[in-house]
Amino acid sequence: MDKAAVLTHILRSKVRSTCLGGDSPVSVISSKKYIPALTAEAQDHESMSSVDHAIRGALSDGTRLVVLVGPEGSGKTTALQKLLVDWAKGEHLHNFSFVFHFQFKEMDSLEGQLSLETLIQYSRHQVHSVLRVVERPDDALFVFDGLDEYSHSLDPAGRALCSDASQAASAPLLLVSLLHGSLLKGAAFLVATRPTGNLKFLSGARVEALGFLKPQREAFFNSFFADSSVASRALLHMERTLGFYDFCTSPRFCWTVCFVYRSLIDSNAKLPETLSQLFVEILSHLIQSTSLTQDWNRKLVLALGRMASYCFLDKHSRCTKEQINSFGFQQFLTAFAPFLRVEAELETVSFRSQLMQEFVLALAFFLDGSEYEDVEKVLDKHKGAAKFLDLFLSGLSEPEQHRPLETLVGELDPDQMKGFRSWLKSGSEETLKGYDKNKHYRCFRLLHQVQNASLVKEIVPPLAHACIYHRNPGLQDCVALSYVIVCLGERDRLSVSGATVIKEMMEVLAPALSLSHVVELSDNSFQTEAVPRLASAVSSGVTRELNLTRSHLGDEKLKRLCAGLKDSKLHRLNLGSCRLTAACCDDLLSLLTSEISQLQALEITFNQIGDRGFKKLCKAMHSPLCRLQELQMQTCDLTAASMEDFAAALCSGHSQLRKINLTHNTVGDSGVKALCNALKHPFCKLQSLTLYDCGLTGACCSHLKEALMSEHFSLLELDLSLNDLGQEGALMLCQGLSRPGCPIRSLSLTRCELTQTVFKELGSLLRSGSCQMMFLLVGLNKVGDEGVRPLWDAVSHPSCSLEELNVEMTRLTDACVEDLCAAVRGSRTLKRLELRNNSLTDAAVPAVIQAMRDNPNMEELNLKYNDFSEDVFEMLEECDNIRY
Known part of the structure; x- marks a missing residue:
């Protein structure tokens, strides 16, 4: 050619x-x-x-x-x-x-x-x-x-x-x-x-x-509307309100939306809130262009519905003239032209739009129930072919949405309407009892199409879904989710994960975020432009806790977040694994010392903060405006070099810090020495200190002993697990713990190379009458039955106040069962006992079960990963508070 x-x-x-x-x-x-x-x-x-x-x-x-x-x-x-x-x-x-x-x-x-x-x-x-x-x-x-x-x-x-x-x-x-x-x-x-x-x-x-992506859509709308402000308004409404972002990429859909919007804007009418409302406007326009009477309009829509169903069920995209006559079109001559494409050369007819094909099928279903089975059978028959039929049925089931069409095609069948509403209500209630998130998405989209807040409250009781969790949602899912939450009102928790959060997504989620006390957005990827909108939503609402774990924000996005959160009511902020460095700490410092900041807990675990960054955070604790009470800094590349600054902050007189976690940081013995000097200071208010796997040896225990002996020592919780304290260091620690009035309630010494001698000293300490310890964790110290025996003796002693004991993987065998059972029976305070990963066998089971039954205070005994056979599982199953 x-x-x-x-x-x-x-x-x-x-x-x-x-x-x-x-x-x-x-x-x-x-x-x-x-x-x-x-x-x-x-x-x-x-x-x-x-x-x-x-x-x-x-x-x-x-x-x-x-x-x-x-x-x-x-x-x-x-x-x-x-x-x-x-x-x-x-x-x-x-x-x-x-x-x-x-x-x-x-x-x-x-x-x-x-x-x-x-x-x-x-x-x-x-x-x-x-x-x-x-x-x-x-x-x-x-x-x-x-x-x-x-x-x-x-x-x-x-x-x-x-x-x-x-x-x-x-x-x-x-x-x-x-x-x-x-x-x-x-x-x-x-x-x-x-x-x-x-x-x-x-x-x-x-x-x-x-x-079309956004730049192309903007160009298209600007070419369609002479007024750029009108073009911007129309585009904004299509992308954020209709919620069907997938359709926005279609040039044909953009043209249709512009055509409808121009007519509505010119007449000062309200723009549609849903896809169903949009197609009500489109169909009304097409029907009016035929200039038929109401009765003939009704017959035309019913004929279109028959053809739509036939094409879906038989997978035909085109129909012959003989076929369309069987649907009832022979009465209309050319009246169907606005809806159907006529291929004169091929003598065939096809729908101009599959969405309109589905919409007329939905309308025909409501017009004449005698031609269709019940809604569930209709949806099942057309499953896989008509993807949006249930959405259009939902929208048309609401009188406010279908009323404009009734003036053109007559009243809808009340029995069909009632049947559909019953199906929607029962189906939604059943779906929301389960945990299939895809079905939840679909349910929320159906409710969004209806646009009836009373129906949402009826179907989704707030108490049944105090926490709504969604994974990997698209923009249209977020529109529906936000709509449902706004209808329900204030709630405990909202969780969205696994998404690439773009600006438009955050804008439609903003109302839902503002109504949620706890907002969990972990495992997401945030577009830079979405971050300020997130901060604004959190600051304007009731949110008290924001979790952004593994969201890979980076320093630049965090800067924008902190700037927007200065006026927020946040009490807790979780930034774990967000690819932050020391550079972000200036912004965190500014946030923590904001005049109206209410931030009390900050988690920045698994970030490369380093000593330089931590020193900046320590400056915040010198400020009387800083309300920080809890700081989680696991795996942040800290060393002893920043502990002097931290100790100075604790002693400043302004620090409100009560809890810090320094797990997996190389604090070392010299770092602990600096911390212990602070723990002896009257201004230090710290109550919980976690030094799990911090490169400590027995050499630090002399400093801890001195701190424990101080009258100003205020720690209630001390975790020294996964440090090589050894017998000499642990015995010094026990000396400090024996001070009358020592406030320690929880002590963790998991895998600290403890010996039988140390266990004997701990047992003596628990029986002394002066020890107020309630939680003791000494697992992964291989002392065997003889080593743990002093603890069994202590547990049953009337002076012991222990509520939880963890002796996991301490090489216990059936030889300890008599002492173990005597301890369980004799204790007045013990509630939880951890015995995982030991060598108890089937022979121990009857006695252990009986001991648990004899002490009604016992809440849990964990026997997982011992040497039990399946023969005793049924027996263990009978005791509700035994885990095996």
Whole structure:
């Protein structure tokens, strides 16, 4: 086909446009308003790769088959026609001398045996071009549009493919031979399609058409509306209020929205809140354009509903004239033209939009219940084909939404409405009792479509879902989720994880965040522009706790967050594993010393804060404005170098710090010495100190002993686990603990290389009458039955106040069972006993169970990972407070 013929064929073609189809490709190209659709890869690259560029690049590189895949209305056909026009004008694809353009739906109707020459003749191409192409196939490009409308398979298996251009064969065989390189080997092919099963038979380069991202949508809306402020308002509303972000990428959907919005804005009417409301407006416009009476409008919609159902159930995209007459269209002549696309040459009719196809089916269901089964059967029959039918049914079930249509098509069937509402209520209640998050998403979307706050409160009792948890939501999920929460009102907790949080997502979630006392946003990735909106939502609402663990914020995003949180009511902020460095601590310092900051707990675990960063945080504790009471700094690259600054902060007289966790930091013995000097100071208010795995030895215990002996010592909890204290160090610690009035209530010495002598001293301490210890953890010290025996004796002593004892993995055997049971029976205070990972056997079980039954105060005995056989599991099962 020569270049002049291409321009004539494309630019002079006439396609009737409706608000369902937007401007025709010809109109868009001729008016120079063409905006290139983007590829799916453009989401992840700043290059914003367009479909045009990707196709041209692949063909210029010598790729012989390029497949353009995209959903309905994503701009595939317009992109192909723009590509052909550019080639005809000599602007692109200079390596091709011949271009042939086909529609698969036209190929579908060809019958009988024909040669390649005849095939091309049927498609209005010139025969002399074919003869030249046979000689020079490398110069030819074949463009096929609409593979999804093709009813034949492209599978070459089991077929004798053609290789001779003059050979007569069926049209399907000719197409398979062309696309698989048997016929005209060396020619290039470009195939456009919606997702379809035939794709698996096509190899080559694949270009996925995404449609419009935000920059393209902005350009489109600005070209549609003369007033830029109106364009901005319309775009903002479409993206944030309708909540169907996936559709926003479709150029056709953007055109339809603009068409409807312009009419509503011009008449000062309210813009739609849901997809259902949008299609109520579209259908009202289309029906009014037919100028029929109400009775005939009703019959038209019922006919459209029959056709829609038939096409979904039988997987037909097009119907013949005979078929549409069976649906009742013979009464309307051309009245259905706004809804249906008529292919005169093929004598077939198809829906202009699958969304409208689903919407008219939903409306027909409510118009006449005699033609349809109950809602559950209808949805089940159309499952997989009609993806949004339940959403449209939900929207149309609400009188406020369907009322505009009733003036055009008459009243909806009250029994159908009642049946659907009953299904929605019972189905939603059942779904929300379970834990399938995908079903929860769908339930919330249905409720969002209804737009009835009373119904939401009826279906989702606040007490039943005090915490709503969602993982990996899309924007449309967030819209529905936020709507439901706003309807329910203030709540305890909201958790969203596993998402890439963009600005638009945070804006629609903001009302829900503001109503939640605890907001958990762990394991998310935040777009920079989303962070200030998050801070604003938290600051404007009732949120007291914000968890951003593993959100990989980094210092720059944290700076924005801190700036927005200075006026918040936050009491707790969790920034664990957020890729922070010492640079962030200036911002945290500013936040902590803000005049109205109420932050009391800060967690910045697993970040590279280092001594330099920690010293900045210590400065905050010198300020009378700092209300910090708890600081979690596990694995923050701290050393003894910053402990002097920390000790000075604790002694400043302004520090409110009560709890610090320094787990997995190389504090060392010298660091503990500095801390112990602070613990002896009258201004130090610290009550909990965790030094788990901090590189300590027995040398630090002399300093701890001195601190423990001090009258100003205020610690209630001390954790020294996973440090090599040894016998000498631990015995010094025991001396300090023996001071009358020592406030320690919880002591953790897990895997500290303790000996039987130390256990004996601990037992003596617990029996002394002066010890107030309630929690003792000494697991992973391999002292055996004899080593632990002093603790059993102490537990049953009337002076012992121990409530929890952990002797996990201390090499206990059945030899300890008599002492163990005597301790359990005799204790007045013990509630929990940890015996995991020891060597108790089946023989110990009866006695242990009886001892547990004899002491009603015992809440839990953990016997997991001992040497039990399955023979005793049933016996252990009978005791509710034994874990095994």
